Amino acid sequence: MDQVLINLLNGISSGLLLFMLSAGLTLIFSMMGVLNFAHASFYMLGAYFAYTIGTVVGFWAALVLAPLLLGAVGALFERSVLRRVHRAGHVAELLVTFGLSYVMLELVQLVWGRTSVPFSPPPALAGTAFTLVSSSAEPMRFVLGVAPEAICQRSAEVFVACTRYPMNRVFLAFVAVAMLLALWLLLTRTRVGLVIRAALTHPGMVEALGHDVPRVFMLVFGAGCAMAGLAGVVGGITFVTEPSMSNVGPIIFAVIVIGGMGSLPGAFVGSLLVGLLQTLPLTVDKSLLHLAESLGTPLGPDSLLYPVAKITLAQAAPILPYLLLVLILIFRPRGLLGTREG
């Protein structure tokens, strides 16, 4: 039970991380119609920037500076490259960001090497956030920080299990929720948000009212990249900072198709769903073989379906998001909360 709860928490925190990525991607996509293929590369770059900046000015400053720098890089890219190919249509824009992802990956490997860098959380985030104490005698409970030895002591008649939950995962969830809140407030409560939302649906009218729409686009692209960078910083201290961080790309694309293209709430729901799909099955060591057995038709090793049926749910976890993607496309092509067809 405690393992399921821990997995649930892990699923939610990785879902929130996915949301930090898919929110930026969705924002850029719904504003400009541009799918930023290099979004995951900005995520990777965020971790590396924060690592290097952190060695000079410390982690907390890097947490602010790295996303800002990433935002500047993104805005520069939009201004100098993306705007140029805008005339050629969305495919060209997608292609140019695709090329950028190659260049960024190679540059990162060039500067920081092909293996991981030791980007570790600061002391304040390195420890245990809380301990989950489950005992056969009393109901499950949380203890803040590391639980004292006395509680975790198991005796002959009472079974006690203590599971520690790391601080950096809690921090990740906290940053993601804070970002979500800030984004929501910015979009709904400020003048800037008003202009952004207006430019989303009526770019011509917004331009006629005297707003510089290309500049709005540049800022939105930069903001999206900064959000990916922020995700990179918290992702970097939680997971491993290595070039393969950019492999998260296909997952976030799956997330925004599942949630519905261009829908921010959809991206949120999709992220949590995919985050849970990736982690929850990890504890389930059952396969189709067990199902067949319980249905009274056991499959033998020489059955044609055996190789497929013997895959446990835990092994299949990496493909579940993509299977969900396929199912969504068949039964609800516009995505869970999407409004756009086609």
Add this chain to the structure above:
Amino acid sequence: MRAWMIWLAYAAVLVAAPMVWTSSLALTMLSQVGIAIVACLAYNVIFGQGGMLSFGHAVYSGLGAYLAIHTLNMVGDGRIALPVSLIPLVGGLAGLFFAALLGYVTTRKAGTTFAMITLGVGELVWSMSLMLPEFFGGEAGITTDRVVGEPVLGISYAPQIQVYYLIAVYCFVSTVAMYALTRTPLGRILNAVRDNPERVEFLGYRTQMVRYVAFMISGFFMGIAGGLGTMNFEIATAEVVGAARSGAYLLFTFVGGAGFFFGPIIGAVLMVLALVMLSELTQAWLLYLGLVFVLMVMYAPGGIASLVMMNLRMAAHGKLPGLAVPYALLALAGLVLFAGSGAIIEMVYHRQLDAALGPATSFLGVPLDTSAASSWAGAAAVLAVGVVLFELARRRFAQRWGQAQTEIEQLIALRERQA
């Protein structure tokens, strides 16, 4: 020039190539070029002609390769009887089958969403390949032996040259077939779906169906390329369905020129050259490739094929000799620029990856010392000079080119008025 003459020349090149380049390296590369031509042309059926950007097309060539290799192994065991020459066709049918299956889902969408879904499907198949070692052979992949049974008409496929000619035949037939497709009503409506899907819907066609059919055709030829790969390499590893392979098809088809039928052929040649030779020459080749790709999307979206056609047009109007000097200046400035930036990139790579081998490296035959400030300063100076020279040469070239272009347009307008 008549159309049949071009095809004859194409066939002649395919036949004569191994007689001109006779080394065994050349022969393996030519075989790979033949395979790559089929794959890039097949990719271009949906990309250039259908306007569908797929990030997961290696799935169809890869699964084709796997089914071909399993079939070949079964033929080897004597479980089924099939001429080995037909193995690529098995790959094609497998590609068609999987394109029909997966394409049904992916082609429900067009444009950007389609691209994302193909990426997802590609990842799905790639992850499956790690989960199903029985079919995909796990880390080691599946191996086979293409020499099966008694030689037919002296063909045993033991020597590489026989495999090359098998590839050449398939390559030629596939090229003709895919060219023929562009002349059919289906090919034309596919172009229309690319250019203006809404209007096509109003004409009463289902764009989704057109995309689906084109996707299946593309999958079939991708599968043939996969089957040819099986015959050539006698091994299939999970890498053949991987994202890197899919990316390479996209990249090189675009660089070759997706807007012209022959563009992907140029791309295929470049792909093999890059994968075999460039990757030997420098470790930074992916960086160069990415930069070239980004620059092409920005400045030459028609790929190399469009550059060739533009210059042919200049030549046809006798303007090319006048551009010789600007061209030469541009090339010279480009070389300086490349020398400067290349030296810096190579030195950084050297420091990062081969630092254990000592500070000395070389670029374009020039010895460089990565620990000496003079090398860095020199490279930076060359780069700075290159940037300035290139910008000057580019302006001059752009001006001359525009001038020539205007003259041609005036000439054409004049002719039209006289006619």
